[in-house]
Amino acid sequence: MRKAPSERIATDAIKAWQVLAIIFTVIPLLAAIALYVLAYFFEFSYWFAIGVTAFTILEGVISILIIPKLRWRRWRYQIYDQEIYIQHGILIVTRTIVPMIRVQHVDTQQGPILKKYKLASLTISTAATTHEIPALLEEEASALRDQISELARVEQDDV
Known part of the structure; x- marks a missing residue:
């Protein structure tokens, strides 16, 4: 098998990808806030909003802190x-x-x-x-x- 390529992309790619991940995490968080507001005014269960918030936070941590570093390491x-x-x-x-x-x-x-x-x-x-x-x-x-x-x-x- 051929040897892996030796050239790497810039290390600032990690920061750029983290900023992009933050932007894409804020949008579902805004949707979760909207669910809390709807639950307050229309008196339905908060559990759906809590679930969306928990999932968004977990996805945000993974996509902001872990994925960019792994991506950079492989590119x-x-x-x-x-x-x-x-x-x-x-x-x-x-x-x-x-x-x-x-x-x-x-x-x-x-x-x-x-x-x-x-x-x-x-x-x-x-x-x-x-x-x-x-x-x-x-x-x-x-x-x-x-x-x-x-x-x-x-x-x-x-x-």
């Missing part, structure tokens, strides 16, 4: 002359090899959360699929985009 990539090797996953580790000859275009993306931490994601598109290397440092993402573009262009010219 790796390696750029070779002939291929791009990507590894990711928490419970199920996926290893993908993208041949340079199949690369059609390469993009960098940056949303407001990634921008706050000076990170960007690299998206590699082929005819059939799109692959992403998330949360790279801005300079590293730009350099990788240019490197992959150059390698893919050389491969295309050789054919």
Whole structure:
């Protein structure tokens, strides 16, 4: 079996993913608060609201404190002359090899959360699929985009 890729994404990815998890945890908490208000005014049982609150808090702790660190630990990539090797996953580790000859275009993306931490994601598109290397440092993402573009262009010219 092939050796795992050696390059890692930025450590600030953990913080960015935690902020995103906080945002997605606040929404169900607001729904739980709404259930408490409805239970007060319409006099039905508080147990449903308590259950939703407990589940949301448990899910929040897992998705904010545990998942981002596990995700970061598994995310790796390696750029070779002939291929791009990507590894990711928490419970199920996926290893993908993208041949340079199949690369059609390469993009960098940056949303407001990634921008706050000076990170960007690299998206590699082929005819059939799109692959992403998330949360790279801005300079590293730009350099990788240019490197992959150059390698893919050389491969295309050789054919």
